[in-house]
Amino acid sequence: MNGSVLAFEPWDAGSHRAVRRSITRHGRMDWRFLTRPGRSPRWRLRHAALSFAEETHADPIAGAGGEPPLAHDRVAAAFATGMLSLADLRAAMPGSLRNRPFILSMHENQAAYPVSGDVSELTRDRDAHLAFTNLASMEAADRIVWNSHWNLESFLEGMSASMRHAPEPVGDDWAGRIRAKSTVVAPPIEVSEIDDAMVLRNPPAARYRDDPRHDRPPTLVAWPHRWEHDKGCDELLQLADEAARREVDGGPAIRWVILGHRPQDPPEAMKTLLRRHGKRIAHAGEADRSDYLGWLAGCDWVLSTARHEFFGMAVAEALFAGCLPWLPSRLAYPELVPEDALNLNPWDRPSEGTITALRPRIRNRLERARAEVAVDQLETVVMETIESMRT
Structure with missing residues (x-):
């Protein structure tokens, strides 16, 4: 042209x-x-x-x-x-x-x-x-x-x-x-950058996983959103409370990777989250691009509690990085993943065979965003x- x-x-x-x-x-x-x-x-x-x-x-x-x-x-x-x-x-x-x-x-x-x-x-x-x-x-x-x-x-x-x-x-x-x-x-979405982060063995997440202070292997969950009301901070706090209760009862040891922009005065729910669950938070706040992708590549799940999401680029990046989707069946998420990949969670984790089959289907669904x-x-x-x- x-x-x-x-x-x-x-x-x-x-x-x-x-x-x-x-x-x-x-x-x-x-x-x-x-x-x-x-x-x-x-x-x-x-x-x-x-x-x-x-x-x-x-x-x-x-x-x-x-x-x-x-x-x-x-x-x-x-x-x-x-x-x-x-x-x-x-x-x-x-x-x-x-x-x-x-x-x-x-x-x-x-x-x-x-x-x-x-x-x-x-x-x-x-x-x-x-x-x-x-x-x-x-x-x-x-x-x-x-x-x-x-x-x-x-x-x-x-x-x-x-x-x-x-x-x-x-x-x-x-x-x-x-x-x-x-x-x-x-x-x-720059998938090549994400693939490079996966090859580099995810330094920030790997360091956290290898910390000898863990009583048992943690399940890392990424929440890659702005710390704003429209991203569902209240629901995130509720899930963190539930995760803590379930862990006491023998559930997975969920640890949180809270990414995204942190405003000078965060919502009250985020302040409470940091105060109440600080020991269960592996990272909180923005990270440079290399560490950001490293965290995504090292997490097990990506969670969205968003009240609005017109596409979900951060979620898509996490899915390309191999995170399992902890996503509701609303907003743009049904366009990102197959129907049977919605409404999953770490407490009802699918079988390894299901996960092995699911990841390439998700990546194929997202190919149009490469x-x-x-x-x-x-x-x-x-x-x-x-x-x-x-x-």
Whole structure:
């Protein structure tokens, strides 16, 4: 394909940054990303589009990260993630770019994002406004890429509920229009990095397992999530309490590997978890990438208690690393693993024969998320969108 993809990432942190890096690493197309740091999400959703549009009025557009400038006539398509208003971006860009194909990538959606129970009614109204920003972005896009069917369906369901509170009807066709231009592509996961961690014998987990202070071999369970209310911290605490009781009665010696970002003021459930079960926690908090993958590769299970999960990249990484799934049959998890791999737990551990047969089935189910495969699928969508607008 001649030309470049002018891409906008307003939330260049966490899984958003991981996806961007995989696209630039494995993509065959010429991707030119403009980015903003991952902070102040409400401001990003409303402000980033105008900020980015300002940059595009220069011709050529200044290159980022040492890349050469990009002339307007070299732009074949525009690509943006859902943490901005694509409607504002397209409207505010110069006319020479506005008629290019615009692809919107929905990493998450605001209509299904759970709101903490202690927020004000004003904040709830503002969050509903962000969901309508998502809707306007989708109406302005030529193609919408979702990371899971759950993400798409939860948005449509959440927006339908919000529409009932609108002072005037928007019309009956909005959901059909979104479905017609939507497709699902898994986010790219760098499986080769995970495989390397498994070959390197999982140093952090191995050191913990070999600690002579253990009365018996521990069962390591990874919880790879942000320490936030929407990740089900209360349920994690309940399970840790149950694990401690069962251990006294002869159950497995479950030890917790708590990964993910730890905010300055964690939820009360996490504070209680650290205080009550500190001796049963092998690790708590963020780790550098090498140790993070080492922990995943050394754990026996991966647990999710999330109230929302639009795909579950951290869970998928753990599954690629060989962890058994301790996952509920909700959210995006039925798309990640076979049906008989849902609702398992360490107390009712499957037989070794079942586990041996299950792991390759899970890995095969996740093959579409392997970085090389996922980026190729994404670029196919971009090229198809470009071609469809030429005819």
